[in-house]
Amino acid sequence: MKAAAFAYARATSVVNALELLAAHGDKAKVLSGGQSLMPAMNLRLLSPDLLVDIGGLAELQGVAVKGGTLVIGALTRHVDLLRSAEVALHAPLLREAAAHIAHPAIRNRGTLGGSLAHADPASELPACIAVLDATIVVRAPSGERRIAATEFFKGIYETALLPQELLVAVEMPARGKGSAFFFQEYARRHGDYAIAGLAARATIDDGRFSDLRLGFFAVGDRPLLAAAASKLTNVSVTPTVLADAAATLVDELDPQGDQQASPAMRRHLAQVLLRRCVAALLARPDLETGAAQ
Amino acid sequence: MIAPMPVSLLINGEPMDAVVLPRLSLADFLRENLKLTGTHVGCEHGVCGACTIRVDGEIVRSCLMLAVQAHGASIETIEGLSDSGEVADLQAAFRQRNALQCGYCTPGMLITAQDLLKQSPVPDRAAIRQHLSGNYCRCTGYQAIVDAVEATAKARAGRSA
């Protein structure tokens, strides 16, 4: 189908975009890469009166390290995450995740800001930025506010963003090589939205996790930072410890069923991902099979 | 304004001015206004890949881009790639290997395959499948398409060696 009629404004600056959003309230929609908004409009799930196209705003582009912080502009495209040297050094998790997002033609236009604002629970990037302790920088006519990634996602397609606000950047600690990462997802075909996925960051000392953040996606209404991680931290991980953590994980999850997978299948896959992640990060292949139930 | 807006862009190297409604997709602009019907429209939500074109040298879905967003951009369609001879060998390999039947997916397949071959001259079959993963073909079963892309890659590598 085709989108219903709408008016279009090419924003000339962030300030101009904010003025347009303030003037039109929730009848306006921000247009970044259009890779989620245009499908929704073509399917007539959405029909805004006005599109505010921020796609040309240089202010929202670019990846930079400032002090100890990695700053990624909202308009950074998925393909830019794949190519950026700063991302490869300080947040390789984002690079790994971006390779799983859709297909090349979509990665050439889809943006980080758009993916976070869209907040599809099956998306890779929201879980990654929660795992990376990121802060989301949001601009309103009244000024800027910073929202912790863990506070930003409120439900399916729901975030802490207000209609008159613009997501301008994402900031996270620039870690260099201090952390280990794991990323894996199940999808029926490369590039499809995940059926279940896990993004993780760990600090490992002497074969133990001194810090572990497990970000599951597609298994709830928003990315889940699993409390099960605490069962694996500062202990020597045995098959029993891992089985206990997997049981905790199952209790935390509240997955939806859809045509791709039942809630039971998603719970199962999340446990498999947990075992694979721990085995891979600790370089203990025995744990992947050893803890199987 | 919901009213038509002016756009200036390059289409296959030719400068062009037009006045279009904001809701007009780039795919429909190419097909309906410019009669460049090699760009096909299947799903109109980014899933099938039939509408794949090049914008400023990068492949994109023309069903998910508005004509007004293409203001100032350089657009290349299958007609451009075909007329310039850029994909002549790929087209010949598709024909030879029966990598097309109805041809609906073919323009998108060719543009996407050419994009891969520019970035990675001798991709293996897994890399070819991955790059083409966003392009549906309902006829061939993909095997012959992967064969044609692989054969073209090898032939090009041989020529440049």
Ligand SMILES: Cc1cc2nc3c(=O)[nH]c(=O)nc-3n(C[C@H](O)[C@H](O)[C@H](O)COP(=O)(O)OP(=O)(O)OC[C@H]3O[C@@H](n4cnc5c(N)ncnc54)[C@H](O)[C@@H]3O)c2cc1C
């Ligand atoms: C076939 C297909 C497969 C896909 N597969 C995946 C996948 O596997 N994983 C995945 O994560 N994504 C997938 N996507 C979606 C893709 O990643 C999108 O790029 C992303 O979800 C949205 O980014 P965008 O820049 O295109 O945003 P847009 O589509 O432009 O906008 C999306 C929403 O966010 C709002 N918005 C955008 N930018 C801002 C901003 N700066 N401030 C405030 N609000 C803003 C818009 O108003 C809109 O509501 C897929 C898309 C397609 C078409």
Ligand code: FES
């Ligand atoms: S018509 Fe554009 S992807 Fe199907």
Ligand code: FES
């Ligand atoms: S040849 Fe018919 S869809 Fe591919």
